C-alpha cells in the first residue's frame with residue numbers, strides 16, 4: 001500500500017545534503033518520489049494511499065546503529081560501574097550463558113521496541129552464543145531492519161559455559177546464515193560475529209572471513225576497546241590487534257569493528273586504507289571507562305565511521321539521539337569546540353551506519369529508489385525552540401528520542417503518533433520483566 005508523507009521539512013542526506021520542504025511518496029517499500037505537491041500526482045492519488053500529514057514536522061532518514069547487542073537488553077542496570085574485564089566476566093558472560101530461547105526473544109523485542117520508538121530503523125547486532133534464531137524471529141515480527149549474528153567464542157580463554165568447539169560454532173553460523181540472510185524480503189541479514197580477538201582462535205577468524213565473503217555478509221566484531229585487550233593480542237600473536245585482524249582477513253568494507261578507542265596514527269591510516277568500518281560507541285566507551293575514540297582524526301584520514309549504543313548494560317540507553325549528541329560533545333574538550341560538528345555527526349548516524357551494514361545503496365538517505373526507512377520528528381517542544389535555529393543542530397544537539405512521532409521501515413508504518421504498531425509494548429514489558437527476573441535469580445546478581 002503506498003504511503004504519502006505530506007508537507008514535512010525533509011533532511012535528505014543526499015550528496016548535496018539538501019534540506020527541502022517536500023512530500024515523500026513510498027511504494028512497495030521504496031521511496032518513489034520526493035517533491036512538492038505529490039498528492040496531486042497520479043502516484044499520490046492512488047487508491048488506498050495512506051496519507052500522513054507532516055506539516056510542521058521534520059522527515060529524516062531512519063537512524064542506523066551499527067553496534068547493538070539485543071540479547072543484553074534484559075541486563076540493563078545489572079552491570080553498572082565495572083571495568084570491561086569485570087563487566088564481562090562477572091556479569092555479562094554468566095547472564096548470557098543463562099539465556100534461554102524465550103529470554104533471547106523477549107530481550108530482542110524489548111530492545112527493538114526501544115530502538116523503533118526512538119527513530120532507529122536499522123541495526124548491526126551481535127547476539128550471544130546460543131538461541132540466535134529466537135532473536136531473528138523477534139526481529140521478523142517487530143519490523144526493525146537488522147543484520148544480526150551469533151556470537152563466536154572458541155578459544156580456551158572463554159568461560160566454559162559459552163565456549164564452543166570451532167567446527168560447531170562455524171557450522172551453526174553457516175546454518176543461521178542460510179536461513180536468515182535475506183529473510184523478510186531482505187530486511188533481515190546475517191553477520192558473522194566473532195566476539196573479539198581474544199575470544200577466538202586464528203583458524204576460526206580465518207574461516208569467518210571466508211564464509212562471510214562467500215555469503216556476501218558483514219563481519220561484526222569488537223576491536224581496540226581497552227589497553228588490556230591490546231596487550232593480550234600482542235602477547236598471543238606478537239602483533240598489533242588491527243594488524244592481526246587484517247592478517248586473518250577481518251578488515252576492509254565487509255568488516256565492522258566496534259570501538260577502536262586505542263588506535264594510533266598508524267592504525268588510523270591502516271583502517272582508512274582498508275576502508276574498514278569503525279563503529280563509534282561514545283556512551284559505552286565512557287561508562288566502561290574505556291576512553292575516547294579518535295573519531296575526528298579518523299574522519300580526517302578518510303575512515304568509514306558509524307555510530308552505535310552497544311548493549312543496554314553498558315549505556316544504559318539504546319538511543320541514537322543520545323549517541324549523536326555525545327559523539328559531538330566528547331571530542332570538544334580534547335580538540336576544541338569545532339571538532340566533529342553536528343552535520344558530521346548526523347552523517348555517522350545515517351550514511352556511516354548504512355556503509356557499516358553494507359547497505360549504502362539501500363538506506364542512509366532520502367533519495368528516490370532507496371528503501372523507505374524514514375523518521376518523522378516533532379521539534380515543536382520548548383527544548384527544540386527557537387525554530388529558526390539550524391535544523392541539523394536541533395536534530396543533533398537538542399532533539400530527544402521522545403520527539404519521534406512516526407517511523408517507517410521498508411515502507412511499513414511501524415510507529416504512528418509515538419505508538420508502536422507492530423507489537424504490544426505492555427506485553428513486551430511484562431514478558432521481558434519476567435525473563436529478566438529469572439536470569440537474575442539464575443546468576444545471583
Ligand SMILES: [Zn+2]
Pocket residue numbers: 067068069222258310311
Ligand atoms: Zn559490544
